Amino acid sequence: MANAYISIEAIARRFPAPDGNRTTIFEDLWFAMDRGEFVCVIGHSGCGKTTVLNILAGLDEPTEGAVIIDGKAIEGPSLDRAVIFQSHGLLPWRTVLGNVAYAVASKWRDWSKAQVEEHAKKSIALVGLAGAEHKKPAELSGGMKQRVGIARALSIEPKIMLMDEPFSALDALTRGTLQDEVRRICRDTGQTVFMITHDVDEAIYLADKIVLMTNGPDARIAEIVANPLPAGRARNEVHKHPAYYPLRSHIIDFLVSRSKAFTEELAVPGKVWNRRAPPVVSPGADVAPPAAVTA
Numbered sequence: 001m002a003n004a005y006i007s008i009e010a011i012a013r014r015f016p017a018p019d020g021n022r023t024t025i026f027e028d029l030w031f032a033m034d035r036g037e038f039v040c041v042i043g044h045s046g047c048g049k050t051t052v053l054n055i056l057a058g059l060d061e062p063t064e065g066a067v068i069i070d071g072k073a074i075e076g077p078s079l080d081r082a083v084i085f086q087s088h089g090l091l092p093w094r095t096v097l098g099n100v101a102y103a104v105a106s107k108w109r110d111w112s113k114a115q116v117e118e119h120a121k122k123s124i125a126l127v128g129l130a131g132a133e134h135k136k137p138a139e140l141s142g143g144m145k146q147r148v149g150i151a152r153a154l155s156i157e158p159k160i161m162l163m164d165e166p167f168s169a170l171d172a173l174t175r176g177t178l179q180d181e182v183r184r185i186c187r188d189t190g191q192t193v194f195m196i197t198h199d200v201d202e203a204i205y206l207a208d209k210i211v212l213m214t215n216g217p218d219a220r221i222a223e224i225v226a227n228p229l230p231a232g233r234a235r236n237e238v239h240k241h242p243a244y245y246p247l248r249s250h251i252i253d254f255l256v257s258r259s260k261a262f263t264e265e266l267a268v269p270g271k272v273w274n275r276r277a278p279p280v281v282s283p284g285a286d287v288a289p290p291a292a293v294t295a
Ligand SMILES: Nc1ncnc2c1ncn2[C@@H]1O[C@H](COP(=O)(O)OP(=O)(O)OP(=O)(O)O)[C@@H](O)[C@H]1O
Pocket: 015, 016, 025, 043, 044, 045, 046, 047, 048, 049, 050, 051, 052, 216
């Protein structure tokens, strides 16, 4: 996958099975991402999404294959890659500022306390938490805690953001606001993002590409959906775009029936499946958008 910023090359992950053999979660998985691309991964529970994310984060190692980032194979975690999980994982005894400053100080070890705090405050302001710097996590709502987690991730100025269902524990209103903020920040800062979600509308709103994974074990990338919606899409315009419903139906149909049927399709004798180049589709791309929602 020449010239890709992130190149997942033939990775496999196998775990010991109770019968003494090994279960293959996935194998020979290939995927490439460009710099600045926002990718969402969708697939049923257990297909291996978090395992792929952990490998990208350097928190887990593939049993086979490699992940190359900017020309170098991953060897463990790096401050170039920030991870945001569903649960924020804040240090409860530290304030908002203390939590973010801790990350800043671990990246820029020679900075003075004043420099660290000034930088941390900028990230806190970016996620709309200016004024809450001295609160402890217990004094914050779930949405505010998740904002602190995002501020902490952004504060180290990562090249890549890895997000595992970052908004799934939030109420719909807070989730929408945070999606808007993450989208704005990622576009402004040119972040490369790999995000796992179970929320089809979230993927449609945020992603440039949506990776559809089949059910595990031996999950594979069934399709890569190139989002046909304009890059400058606005939340309240997305559902008015003529490509929205074809796109949404395609993904839901995959989740409801095709992800399972896929295994049977692949079992058909003579069926050839190129794991290295899964089909790229763009449902609804052929429908002309009305002038009002064109980017
Ligand atoms: N350390 C481990 N040992 C054994 N099996 C594991 C281990 N980690 C993950 N698995 C198995 O690998 C499979 C994929 O897990 P993973 O968490 O990556 O799935 P997922 O697609 O992210 O699921 P979900 O959507 O529920 O978070 C699951 O069957 C899980 O039980």
